[in-house]
Amino acid sequence: TELKEHRDDLQIELMLANGTKFPEIGKIGAIEADFNNETGNIAFRADFPNPNRLLRHGQTGTILINRVLKDAIVIPQRATFEVLDKRYVYIVDEDNIAHQREIAIQNELEDLFVIRDGVGVDDRIVLEGIRQVRDGDTVDYEERQSEQVVANLKFHAE
Secondary structure, eight states, X not given: OHHHHTGGGEEEEEEETTSOBOSSOBEEEEEEEEEETTTTEEEEEEEOOOTTOOOOTTOOEEEEXXXXXXXXXXXXXXXXXXXTTEEEEEEEOTTSBEEEEEEEEEEEXXXXXXXXXXXXXXXXXXXXXXXXXXXXXXXXXXXXXXHHHHHTTTOOOO
């Protein structure tokens, strides 16, 4: 359903079998009504302009679907924890006290969550050491810029 709802917001690219991206951007054409419950797949057609006739019948490739989210709040997945199927973060208030807060996730990326609700732009969250923090604890912290955090997402320290 998300594919149908956001069809015009999506950027469709084609990765050719040789590993290069086709230079034209495509659009989603027809979407099958049948959803395959066994595989979780739904068939659709992507249409690409082919002005230089680079695409030929029978070629294979991989469709890349991208969607731009404007004004999105993203946090590292490792800054969250789960209790009884609910996801939480620790927010540090102005008195350096950590508070457990439930969050709602809009999208899941490789190392990030896009947040729908629960964390604001000005909130400070605990990234490292969340297993040692408890709700109401006073914490000592070192602030990091978001650019630095994102650049080091693959380094999982605890």
